Amino acid sequence: MLGAVALLLWGLYMVHTGIGRGFGDRLRLIVGQGMSSRPRALLAGIGVTMLLQSSTATALIVASFAGSGLLKAVPALAVMLGADIGTTLAAQIFSLDLSLLAPMLLLVGVVMHKTTQKVIYRQGARALIGLGLILLSLGIIVHGSEPMRDSPVVLELFAALAGEPLIAMLITALLTWLAHSSLAIVLLVMSFAGSGIVPMPLALAMVLGANLGGVIPPVLATLGQGAAARRVTFGNAAFKLVGAALLLPFLGLLPPLLAAIDGAPARQVVNFHTAFNLAVAGLCILVLPLVVRGLEKLLPDEQDGQSAEGSRFLDESAIETPIVGLSCAAREALRMGEYVEVMLSGFAQTLREGDPDKATQLMETDDIIDGLYEDIKLYITRISRQEVDEAESLRIAEILSFTTNLENIGDITENLLELSAKTARRQMRFSDEGLSEINDLHGRISANLNLAMAVFMSADVSAARRLIEQKRIIGALERQVTENHLERLREGRPESIETSAVHMDILRDLRRI
Structure with missing residues (x-):
């Protein structure tokens, strides 16, 4: 099971690095050009994050643009709301039964990587191999978790956590921070729910935890940067924190509603993940100017010359x-x-x-x-x-x-x-x-x-x-x-x-x- 989780993380890393190294300059251009309005910024965040398979990578790109003065705070936060939606759409795709594609993706990726010397094609091949590894690892996790359904220790552990949704959410947030991938943790929770190991209310609390844990790496990465960069990551973290706090008390009411949409437990998990981020984005995008004014008071700009001596452009x-x-x-x-x-x-x-x-x-x-x-x-x-x-x-x-x-x-x-x-x-x-x-x-x-x-x-x-x-x-x-x-x-x-x-x-x- 741990080997399959490691394979999942490595597959996500290969997709992220392959797309980033091969097409990163084009993706940064998309982020930079899609800022004329909040809806366009939102769509840019969705598209870039679906390709990169990492909202953290998108957050760091946007924070660097904001820190350099190339991007205002309102469109930057709109991009981040789109990035959060982008990770949920990737989870939706991986929740489908695509196991037959895994060998094909691995074969095509390896052949491309071995037969071409152009960097852009080799990095594209790297991304294909990563996608194949993700699908392969999800299949291993599903099959490997079947014996856990009959384990009294595992069932008792999850039953105890089901009665403490706050603790379950915080533990999952910590695991997500350690894994540096909210998508990986959501897919893992989806696999456990699909195997019947995790009850649905607990799975929903863990999804909230994955969303909270996903904002920690960008926040930590921008602590040493200017106020403009920190407003982006801190603002996005505040959106997730407020949304999770408001929704946590009502998680017990949601399983029947999710079951009415789709009876498969795995699909219910990813549907909740998508619905949560859509709701946060839909509500927060309307009040972004007010949020930015509050962030500017909490994180005021540095005085002139305060940080002039350090490096400024090393993104x-x-x-x-x-x-x-x-x-x-x-x-x-x-x-x-x-x-x-x-x-x-x-x-x-x-x-x-x-x-x-x-x-x-x-x-x-x-x-x-x-x-x-x-x-x-x-x-x-x-x-x-x-x-x-x-x-x-x-x-x-x-x-x-x-x-x-x-x-x-x-x-x-x-x-x-x-x-x-x-x-x-x-x-x-x-x-x-x-x-x-x-x-x-x-x-x-x-x-x-x-x-x-x-x-x-x-x-x-x-x-x-x-x-x-x-x-x-x-x-x-x-x-x-x-x-x-x-x-x-x-x-x-x-x-x-x-x-x-x-x-x-x-x-x-x-x-x-």
Whole structure:
């Protein structure tokens, strides 16, 4: 029995990851485009979740959009209501007798996976294999649970729980959280009810528990994110909690009504699951603006700058879709580059103005750059563990190389700022020609940094060639500037002699950048 449950969870995981990796970018586009109205957002949530077989995955996608400001709270919560309905429709499909399809799905999936090299087809094959495993596991659970009907211990246990629906609901919620799949638990309860092991009132309480447990993983996953992301998962959890609390006292009245619709116990379980989520969605979608206003009071936006230093675009839900995850990492790398630009431009300003306090303040920016580098590196490492194609592997290497260079530039610029602060504190003064040459070299290097970031994002060949040519020009300019400084030393210029060591260190560090 435990092996069959494990097979069910693995089948759901294969469907989720196969669809997510192969079609995740398209599904995210559907979520992003279906926001013009609450009904469209609801339908988008239904469709995406039926394909992903995971309302948690949909919740993380929607929360990431909301956290990035791409999605308002009202349509985001409408998508989540649709996602809850989507899982019930998947349960409806799996409640049908589709056992004959299992061998066919497994055969087609394995043949596709072995005979094609295109990632999208291989991931589609993975999803087909997962569907076959789900159907196979459900058959094993049904047959494996038959001896349990004659077990006094099992029957006594479920009889005791039948008298404590609240405890049964909470235990099932805990199991659902541990399994990270409300669909799997509902299908398991359906199988037990169909085998006559679980009485119907208890099965209904367990379905409510599965619905409650299904909202826990998204809530925990967004605890460290911004208020906009947390409003989505907390709001959806509140819908389920209120709905379950209102319905729990009346569960004993529902079995006759469900039996009038369909006499099969398994069908009664999934019909109740669907009816509960339809009722919650139908009632809550009408009051979403009021709910959002309440959530905004409970979870107000952070003050400006409160969380500006952490990573902003590394979307956890995109890791299983490498092409989307790499885009997120590239956006964060550009943000890292912006901090490097702030440090580099600040160096020239502090050198001109002789402001040691400003230089010291800018040196702290290197800690932000180091933190972003670590976040991006770990994020990219997790993406690399997915099934990636050759182009995605190349992009992973590019992002790691680019961010490593940015981190090195941050360290070098920190040295430059330290030299600037040292010059200001000692009231050292560069010659007018020397300072002008440093500013000219610095300006060219700053322009090259901007060009490098453009090449990183666009992969434009002509821009890359210009970047290589500029590197040669800057090298020649640095040699000329060094020669000019040495000539001023030979002339015995006092300011050049006084600042010579600092001057040469600055030229060395600018050349390294």
